[in-house]
Amino acid sequence: MVAFVVSLHGGTPVYRQIASVLRTRILQGTLAPGAELPSEQDLASQFGVGRDSVRDALALLRGEGLIETRRGFKSKIRELPERQRVALPAGGIVTSRMPTPEERVEHDVSEGVPVLIVDGEVYPADRFEVVGAGAERHSTS
Incomplete structure (x- = not known):
């Protein structure tokens, strides 16, 4: 290198x-x-x-x-997975945060990878991207 x-x-x-x-x-x-x-x-x-x-x-x-x-x-x-798209409805809110231990297991989320919350649904951020006009984004610790 x-x-x-x-x-x-x-x-x-x-x-x-x-x-x-x-x-x-x-x-x-x-x-x-x-x-x-x-x-x-x-x-x-x-x-x-x-x-x-x-x-x-x-x-x-x-x-x-x-x-x-x-x-x-x-x-x-890491192997870079193909990202799937999640549609965000007009006025929808996307929240990002670290997953709970249960979410890590349920969604097979690697350590250090955040999740996206869209309309109450959890998506691993390394495999999903949110698409939609005028999305409002919030990040929590």
Whole structure:
């Protein structure tokens, strides 16, 4: 993997710059599904940053459903599922949040992947996208 120099004085946080580089490599196929990322220490060396910045970047990518992480193992690139569309009725509201343990099991949601709530129905955000004009979006923690 070619080293990338992050800007420590720019307006974009370092972890977001790292996540952006890795995201681009994943989406372009340079990092293929099933491939392991280098260790946190190796990534920190490649980017010239501390491990905390790398951890934050990996957490962001995990939240986007692009990678899987397990304690004691290297992060792996996830297979990118085909996204299904969910129609949002006029005036409908989309809420995003982390799933409950029961929802994770019921909908087979990977750790770190949020869910979308559309008209009371739960959809894993890595497999569904909401379409509809004038959608009002709310995010909860």
